[in-house]
Amino acid sequence: MVKIQTSKEITPKIYAYTTPKNLDNEGWIKIGYTERDVKKRIKEQTHTAQVTTDILWSEKAEYLTEPDKGETFKDHDFHHFLKFHDVERRPKTEWFYFNGEPDRAKHLFDKFVVHDVSDYQPGQGQDYVLRQEQEAAVEQTAAYMAENPSGKYLWNAKPRFGKTLATYDLICRTQAQSVLIVTNRPAIANSWFDDFNKFIAGKTNYKFVSESDSLKDRPVLSRKDYMDYVLSHLDETEEMGQIAFLSLQDLKGSIFLGGRHNKLKWVTDTVWDLLVIDEAHEGVDTFKTDTAFNQIKRKFTLHLSGTPFKALAKGDFSADQIFNWSYADEQKAKLNWERESEKENPYESLPQLNLFTYQMSQMIGERVADGVQLDGENVDYAFDLNEFFSTDESGKFVYEQAVKNWLGTLSTNEKYPFSTKELRNELKHTFWLLDRVASAKALKALLEEHPIYENYKIVLAAGDGRMSEEDDRVKLKALDVVREAIQTNDKTITLSVGQLTTGVTIPEWSAVLMLSNIKSPALYMQAAFRAQNPHSWRDNKGNHYRKENAYIFDFAPERTLQLFDEFANNLSLATVSGGGTTTTREENIRELLNFFPVIAEDHEGKMVKIDAKSVLTIPRQIKAKEVLKGTSKNSYLLSPYFK
DNA sequence: GAGTCAATTCGAAGTCACAT
DNA sequence: ATGTGACTTCGAATTGACTC
Numbered sequence: 001m002v003k004i005q006t007s008k009e010i011t012p013k014i015y016a017y018t019t020p021k022n023l024d025n026e027g028w029i030k031i032g033y034t035e036r037d038v039k040k041r042i043k044e045q046t047h048t049a050q051v052t053t054d055i056l057w058s059e060k061a062e063y064l065t066e067p068d069k070g071e072t073f074k075d076h077d078f079h080h081f082l083k084f085h086d087v088e089r090r091p092k093t094e095w096f097y098f099n100g101e102p103d104r105a106k107h108l109f110d111k112f113v114v115h116d117v118s119d120y121q122p123g124q125g126q127d128y129v130l131r132q133e134q135e136a137a138v139e140q141t142a143a144y145m146a147e148n149p150s151g152k153y154l155w156n157a158k159p160r161f162g163k164t165l166a167t168y169d170l171i172c173r174t175q176a177q178s179v180l181i182v183t184n185r186p187a188i189a190n191s192w193f194d195d196f197n198k199f200i201a202g203k204t205n206y207k208f209v210s211e212s213d214s215l216k217d218r219p220v221l222s223r224k225d226y227m228d229y230v231l232s233h234l235d236e237t238e239e240m241g242q243i244a245f246l247s248l249q250d251l252k253g254s255i256f257l258g259g260r261h262n263k264l265k266w267v268t269d270t271v272w273d274l275l276v277i278d279e280a281h282e283g284v285d286t287f288k289t290d291t292a293f294n295q296i297k298r299k300f301t302l303h304l305s306g307t308p309f310k311a312l313a314k315g316d317f318s319a320d321q322i323f324n325w326s327y328a329d330e331q332k333a334k335l336n337w338e339r340e341s342e343k344e345n346p347y348e349s350l351p352q353l354n355l356f357t358y359q360m361s362q363m364i365g366e367r368v369a370d371g372v373q374l375d376g377e378n379v380d381y382a383f384d385l386n387e388f389f390s391t392d393e394s395g396k397f398v399y400e401q402a403v404k405n406w407l408g409t410l411s412t413n414e415k416y417p418f419s420t421k422e423l424r425n426e427l428k429h430t431f432w433l434l435d436r437v438a439s440a441k442a443l444k445a446l447l448e449e450h451p452i453y454e455n456y457k458i459v460l461a462a463g464d465g466r467m468s469e470e471d472d473r474v475k476l477k478a479l480d481v482v483r484e485a486i487q488t489n490d491k492t493i494t495l496s497v498g499q500l501t502t503g504v505t506i507p508e509w510s511a512v513l514m515l516s517n518i519k520s521p522a523l524y525m526q527a528a529f530r531a532q533n534p535h536s537w538r539d540n541k542g543n544h545y546r547k548e549n550a551y552i553f554d555f556a557p558e559r560t561l562q563l564f565d566e567f568a569n570n571l572s573l574a575t576v577s578g579g580g581t582t583t584t585r586e587e588n589i590r591e592l593l594n595f596f597p598v599i600a601e602d603h604e605g606k607m608v609k610i611d612a613k614s615v616l617t618i619p620r621q622i623k624a625k626e627v628l629k630g631t632s633k634n635s636y637l638l639s640p641y642f643k
Numbered sequence: 644g645a646g647t648c649a650a651t652t653c654g655a656a657g658t659c660a661c662a663t
Numbered sequence: 664a665t666g667t668g669a670c671t672t673c674g675a676a677t678t679g680a681c682t683c
Binding site: 186196248253436 | 663
């Protein structure tokens with residue numbers, strides 16, 4: 001007799017247990033899945049290690065209500081559900097942290113099996129009070145929106161203005177139900193979600209919907225999650241708001257928006273109450289982006305940017321469509337805060353920026369410093385940072401000796417930032433911006449063998465983060481690498497090319513070294529503001545400190561001063577694109593200099609404070625000198641001296 | 644010759660699709 | 664699921680042609 005049996009009865013179950021004797025696991029609960037006997041299964045996992053276990057509960061892994069009543073599920077589905085309730089999970093394991101509330105695990109399980117998703121994204125529900133300028137921005141925008149329901153508005157606000165929170169406040173105040181946030185830099189999704197989670201989630205009916213890669217470990221809803229949520233709440237009268245976050249690249253890839261992939265149909269199907277374009281200076285204003293935006297049906301559009309040079313120069317916005325909050329505004333507010341006020345000065349924690357600019361030629365060798373005689377005048381060599389840090393095919397610096405000299409000078413001559421122990425202690429974590437990935441790699445190699453800099457952990461946040469082809473180290477997100485390095489090292493140097501220059505916050509950074517020739521004021525200032533994040537800390541004696549000053553070290557004075565001029569003038573409508581009189585331009589620069597002093601080397605190499613007139617005249621003087629030299633290539637001038 | 648503008652080149656970042 | 668490589672897009676800088 002042949003015995004044929006194709007089926008076996010199984011009982012899918014979810015179980016939860018703790019290991020009370022194991023202190024490492026205190027507060028942690030293991031939640032797993034089995035189709036067999038629970039006790040046996042748990043014993044399999046633990047008996048080798050002689051751990052005592054305490055089974056909390058085990059339940060059928062079966063949904064109890066429609067839409068899939070009677071269907072079974074796996075532990076993954078429940079783990080996913082836990083994520084939405086901010087339950088901490090040990091990465092890559094099935095251990096979850098229920099601090100002292102083991103009952104909560106069962107409680108959540110009971111909710112899960114009946115599709116109760118009412119508490120998705122519980123949030124922290126913190127209260128907040130907008131700073132006066134955030135309030136002003138929201139108020140003005142809301143007023144403009146009421147008058148011009150299909151208009152647009154620009155927040156020309158420096159980094160740290162708090163645009164995410166202010167935007168959320170605007171959303172709540174105007175009761176926009178469907179909001180779409182797009183940006184060219186998906187990495188900043190984190191800060192959007194952080195503020196959402198802290199202040200908005202839980203208190204409102206808004207849900208944060210995003211499938212951005214940078215948020216994959218956070219409790220954000222996918223599009224599908226959101227639709228499930230909406231479908232299961234159709235009978236409720238309350239409105240459900242959604243805040244959807246998309247990257248521009250993703251958006252433009254959609255076939256409905258000019259791309260080639262069949263996705264994101266829902267974006268064009270929705271009429272959005274508000275479209276927010278974050279970092280509105282990047283990747284927008286191109287043909288593709290415009291066509292994509294034209295397909296998006298929306299009422300109001302809000303542009304956010306700290307450096308909208310282009311938009312202002314083009315005159316895209318009129319004066320009543322702009323809210324301005326500049327660095328000078330902020331520092332003025334800091335200075336003028338009423339001491340008598342009951343409230344603590346909210347600007348106190350925002351450091352002042354200081355710009356030190358050096359003549360590179362003075363640092364690398366006598367002969368270059370001498371310059372050449374032209375019409376009886378001493379003229380410096382035009383210096384090109386990109387050329388200076390250029391590399392050959394083998395990944396070595398072309399002017400390796402010169403770069404070594406420069407590193408040496410930087411760490412010995414007392415006017416430079418890394419010259420003494422005291423100075424180095426002030427600048428524990430710095431950000432160095434270079435031009436090319438190869439240069440960053442070469443510099444990393446040099447720094448690591450240099451006696452002074454070897455005490456620093458050098459983080460390479462450029463390219464794919466690998467030093468060579470053979471280096472098969474796990475590729476981590478640059479941001480995580482930097483954070484970890486700062487956690488575990490006393491001193492760090494982060495070398496970067498383009499990464500981490502916009503939108504990220506590393507509070508520990510106290511200085512930025514500009515080693516690249518960037519001439520775009522937007523990029524330059526974005527990078528410069530990386531050092532201006534508030535930060536406070538405690539030393540090992542228990543004394544508290546706060547970051548008071550942030551520094552920018554620059555090695556191309558003429559370029560820098562020109563950028564400074566643009567920074568002072570081209571972010572305000574009156575003086576954009578060379579507008580306004582010389583006096584008003586100087587006035588703007590003078591005001592900015594009050595809060596953002598520039599210290600530069602003079603002819604004798606002494607460090608002096610630059611005044612407003614010099615900012616305007618020095619670049620022209622240097623430019624005139626370049627004209628004298630004719631069309632000679634910088635590399636031609638440099639080569640004989642460095643080789 | 645000086646200044647302006649378009650074309651070209653290059654590197655970086657992000658996404659998609661495929662493989663394991 | 665996770666990682667790798669190809670592909671796409673964009674911005675900046677450089678180059679070269681054109682105009683005055």
